[in-house]
Amino acid sequence: MKPQPQGYSLHIGVNAVDPNSYEGWDGRLDACENDAAVYRSIAEKAGYSSINTLLTEKATTANVLSHLKKAAGKLKSGDILLLTYSGHGGALVDSNNDEPDKQDETWCLYDRQLIDDELHDAFSKFKAGVRILVFSDSCHSGTVSRAPLEADTTSGRKSRLAPIRSLITTYNKHRAMYDSIQSQISTSPADIKAYVVQFGACQDNEEAMEADGNGLFTAKVKKVMKRPAPNYTSFLGAIRKDFDSGQHPHLHHYGNQTYNFLAQAPFVIHR
Structure with a gap:
């Protein structure tokens, strides 16, 4: 009897970073751990067999990469991360x-920035036929040339864009480490045998915002899940509908497209 597909999930929420690793910047946010709980709940309802959460101090690069390595060894064709x-x-x-724009996108984890090259390298270890579904409620590098929007005290909205001054200072201080990490990685999306579908909270020239206990993007995901869309393309359309924040969620996909992941129901293990 053919084994049933398995689901492995990892939910990262970083409400603050270590100031010692970011040259005094603590990256204080309010709603990221709440967002992780939203996605964890979705995974639980979908029946994922291994569900994991890394919050703030536990959200280190070593812990994240360790989970991805474990998932890559465990998941087989037809399974989903x-x-x-x-x-x-x-x-x-x-x-x-x-990178054509001469910048690598990063996630600001607790101990340091996790570079997109590192994610591509981790994804390249997954077997052909594995589905990798990524949701990133964060800002993107296209906005790194300007300062984050000021917090709106009326609406309570706060930007998730790391300040350019802090990023430059941090890179200059830890340049040897970050350059060494990049020099050891040559993986590109074309080298990935799995199929990656990635949702982002905003376009590269926008900022992701949070308010009222969640990221605006994650709050909309939670709302749309009350009446799930039939596939990922319509799911994106439902998320973007009536989005009033000046941010436009997006989707891109890459890897070994041996079957139509986009046509499947969101978060579902069994295709």
């Missing part, structure tokens, strides 16, 4: 010259 991140988005100088 759900990876969610809520926190600040940043960027680093592209020292290995694999």
